Amino acid sequence: MKGMPNMGQLMKQAQKFQARMAELQEELNQRTVEASAGGGMVTVVANGKQEVLSISIDPEVVDPNDVEMLQDLILAAVNDALTRAKEMTNEEMGKLTKGMNLPGLPGLM
Numbered sequence: 282m283k284g285m286p287n288m289g290q291l292m293k294q295a296q297k298f299q300a301r302m303a304e305l306q307e308e309l310n311q312r313t314v315e316a317s318a319g320g321g322m323v324t325v326v327a328n329g330k331q332e333v334l335s336i337s338i339d340p341e342v343v344d345p346n347d348v349e350m351l352q353d354l355i356l357a358a359v360n361d362a363l364t365r366a367k368e369m370t371n372e373e374m375g376k377l378t379k380g381m382n383l384p385g386l387p388g389l390m
Contacts, residue, residue: 298377305377309370316361323354325362333359352386 306384309329317324322342326335336358 300373301377304372309373312369314362314365314369316358316365318357318361319354322353323358325355325358327359327362327366328368329373331363331366331370333362 290387299325312329313326313334314328315324315326319339319342322339324337325333331360336353338351342354344350
């Protein structure tokens, strides 16, 4: 079939894509996002693997009589940080797959 890439070309493209994806995953693991709650009273840093790296709590928000509020702030900041990490990863992976050009295979990507 004329115009169809041969299997060797497809394999090379797949290998390049796989190498770039591994490279991108490593880059994302090193990148971080930060989220806060309570006007910055609780701050969480997460990486591209969606791992929480640190949690900072302003001492002013620590009230033994209102532990529930502190728990809510931590939960909100952690969830926001993990959402931001996921969005960062999805955005970067989307850029990678958008750049794929597989001629002769319409609808594959």
